[in-house]
Amino acid sequence: MTPDCKARCPVDGTHPDESHLRIALALAAAGVPPLPLRAGKVPFGNCQACKGNACGGRPNMKNAGPCECASICHAWAAATTDPAVIASPPWAAAWRQAVCVGYHPGGAGLTVVDLDNAEAITWAQSTLPTTRTVSTTRGEHWIYRGTMASRNAVRPGVDIKSTMSYARFLGPGTGTMTALPDAVRALAVKEPPTARPAPHAVAVPAEGGGGECRHRTPxxxxxxxxxxxxxxxxxxxxxxxxxxxxxxxVLSAHGRCGCLTDAHVVRLFAAAQAKGESPRHCTDAWANARTKLGL
Incomplete structure (x- = not known):
């Protein structure tokens, strides 16, 4: 097998798509779900029927249902260990256009710590337990047994690729793979706020009425x-x-008459947070809206 899939023409003379397919089948046989990556090391886009996730998505994708499409759709969720799918005609065009082979680490029970430069590697060597290492163009992949949430930029030059993500296959690597340590899991944990920050009190100049609400009625x-x-x-x-x-x-209608209270703002923040907004995003959006209106 040619481990480095950067080259379009493998040294053994095999046509690129045949080499990629051979690597993919070998990965699948080892329980690692592969997928083809196009120029830019990105997955192939959805087909027309699945564009905009109109089909409902692939199984196991967040907020998505099953999809029966046989094409290379939905990025990491297309990765599979089924050799019949990997070698099927719908995938053939993608292998011909692929520049390298990717894989879904989480689907293989793995986590990849992607170290993007020399400084990140130095940090890992002094902080993380040794494990299997794969050289990349700019740095290294450290591969651990175990899965976790994927997250980019957990620190300068360091990404985590595991569930709902994909990594580029660059060969089997060297060293013994070890269990995913707590030190890596901790990198992806966002620090929860100790308490919900109090919304900004709307202390703005009254518009004519000495603070009386111009809308007259609460x-x-x-x-x-x-x-x-x-x-x-x-x-x-x-x-x-x-x-x-x-x-x-809200601020345009009520921000200048002095009728808004913290209780009203808390209600708005609560609605936003129920939709997934963080307290910080709420505070920033409120401050930006006040600035826009000159309050």
């Missing part, structure tokens, strides 16, 4: 806040943008 404000909550809750995509625009609309 019911008007309550309806406005309720509608804003519904707008955020109903967002099916673009949540960041929806939250910011909703905050902007």
């Amino acid at each position: 019911a008007y404000l309550d309806r406005g806040i309720a509608m804003a909550e519904q707008r955020i809750t109903g967002a099916s995509s673009g949540v960041h943008t929806t939250v910011y625009r909703t905050f902007l609309a």
